[in-house]
Amino acid sequence: MASDPFQSADTANAVSGPPSASDYAGDALFRFIAYACALLIVVLVAYILWKIGGQALPAMQEFGPSFITGTTWDVSKGDYGVLPEIWGTLYSSLLALLLGGIFGVAIAIFLTQGFIHARLAAVFRTIVELLAAIPSVVYGLWGIYVLIPLLRPTADWLHETLGWFPLFSSSLNGPGMAPAALVLAIMILPTVAAISVDAFRRIPYKVKEAAYGMGTTRWEAILKVMLPTASSGILAALVLGFGRALGETMALAMLIGNSNQISVSLFAPANTLASLLASNFPEASGIEVEALMYAAMVLLAITFVVNVLGLMIQQMTMRKFEGKK
Amino acid sequence: MSNAELTAAAQESELPSLNRQILERRALKSGLLTTLTWIAAILASIPLFSVIYMLVVQGGARVDLEALTALPPAGFEMGGGFGNAIVGTLVMVGIAAIVSVPLGILAAIYLAILDPSSKIASLSRFLAKVLTGMPSILAGVFAYAAVVLLMGTYSAWAGGIALAVLMLPTVVLTAEEALKMVPQRMKDAAFGMGCTRSQVIWKVVLPTGLPGVVTGVMLAVAGAAGESAPLLFTALFSNYYISELAEPTASLSILIYNFSGMPFDNQIELAWAASLVLVLIVLVFNILARLFGQPKV
Known part of the structure; x- marks a missing residue:
């Protein structure tokens, strides 16, 4: 492991260390969830328009601008x-x-x-x-x-x-x-x-x-x-x-x-x-x-x-x- | 010219008075406008005091144990109360908070810290602002189309989701502001120690920004508790205590609305009492928001 400068022989006893693979995975997962929640607002607005619009569609077709x-x-x-x-x-x-x-x-x-x-x-x-x-x-x-x-x-x-x-x-x-x-x-x-x-x-x-x-x-x-x-x-x-x-x-x-x-x-x-x-x-x-x-x-x-x-x-x-x- | 000459010259020339005369036209105008502003400020606070007076006098007279626990009275019945409506309001606001607070805070984390200037962030920030201006009754129309039609019944779920739609943008925008206030130095220090982004957020940003986030949540809850339009045709009303979430549910605001138009004194007195309780609930959350809102950073 000499090629990795962070991984010294006594890693097991050290208090500090680089983030582990699971830290990185958790980080990616968390960021994805936060991203999904930000996206949720956009989706919610679209869904509101779609739901109300969808229900209104028959009346729109029937009455039109009148x-x-x-x-x-x-x-x-x-x-x-x-x-x-x-x-x-x-x-x-x-x-x-x-x-x-x-x-x-x-x-x-x-x-x-x-x-x-x-x-x-x-x-x-x-x-x-x-x-x-x-x-x-x-x-x-x-x-x-x-x-x-x-x-x-x-x-x-x-x-x-x-x-x-x-x-x-x-x-x-x-x-x-x-x-x-x-x-x-x-x-x-x-x-x-x-x-x-x-x-x-x-x-x-x-x-x-x-x-x-x-x-x-x-x-x-x-x-x-x-x-x-x-x-x-x-x-x-x-x-x-x-x-x-x-x-x-x-x-x-x-x-x-x-x-x-x-x-x-x-x-x-x-x-x-x-x-x-x-x-x-x-x-x-x-x-x-x-x-x-x-x-x-x-x-x-x-x-x-x-x-x-x-x-x-x-x-x-x-x-x-x-x-x- | 010497100093003495200058003084003499100044004394000879006619200087306009540099003091403002009280009866001068522009001073009079200023005074008049000041008086008008005072009158406007006093007039504007009259409605609040009138509302509070009516709530305390009319509502306070009827708030007792029976009113707080009994079921709503029918037409000519005397007595009665609105215990089921208090429970219903709290249950639906609870559902709304459970749905909207986690989602809102996570979205705020993305908007404030993870990627503040991305396209998706500015779009959802803008749409959140648009949502805060959306008429609350449209949240009810949406929940009717999305939940009531799907479940086939009016329910506490539908009412809670309608309220959640209204709470979400408030939570997102206030939490974003609060998280943005966390000093960059603190984040830099955490990153410098080798934290991942989520570690920085969980261990540094959220604990530091928490008071502001809680303030936003409390304000959103206060707003949702007072809402009635979104509950009209999602939760409807019920004359009984709530036994499951998938049935029509009573709420204080709808009870006030229903009772306000009734020709019976008993119901109108109860409407005032329910108003007092509702305002107190809203007020408690507002005060909590202020208590948490003291900046600690």
């Missing part, structure tokens, strides 16, 4: 269309984004721009994170028994005095778009706030110092320097928040009224793709299941596009700042 433009969901006639649901999904999410976006970005500014002591800011961050930890169904329950009774007097007053205005053209009879969008806004606020906070944190401190050094007020620094610098990160936050709103299910199924109509009124009941699935799936059979699978594919496509867009903006932002360092 499924997207159809406005009725009639089980007895076998007539299925999801335009009202697509409208409701986008409308509720946009309203939620408008509210949640404004408040989310305001809170991100509040937490990062020196309004409160760092320790207090940490406490407030925890509060916002706790908002995200409350289950959707609990928000639904809260919406039914706290928010809707709270909104009703205001909604009725708005409808009576400003009823000619399209947004207030119906009265709030229990569930409707306004409570649903409000709860949705509360639910996406933590997402928007957290990603925006990251965007502000990534700005080098000297940028802010330079702005203050020029004699700006705090808000001139925020509006003219910090916000533009963080804008792409905030955009990513808004897009990802929008993506979350699109797919939110239980709170909406409990609050939006599950009514198949297209209306701009804030107080009219409506429906979304996700709550259509939640409320019709458990009792569906036959072709309705396939139609629901088709609706699931539509929802998957919409959220996929929005999320990929958000992730790409986020990645571009990170690259931009890492390049500047």
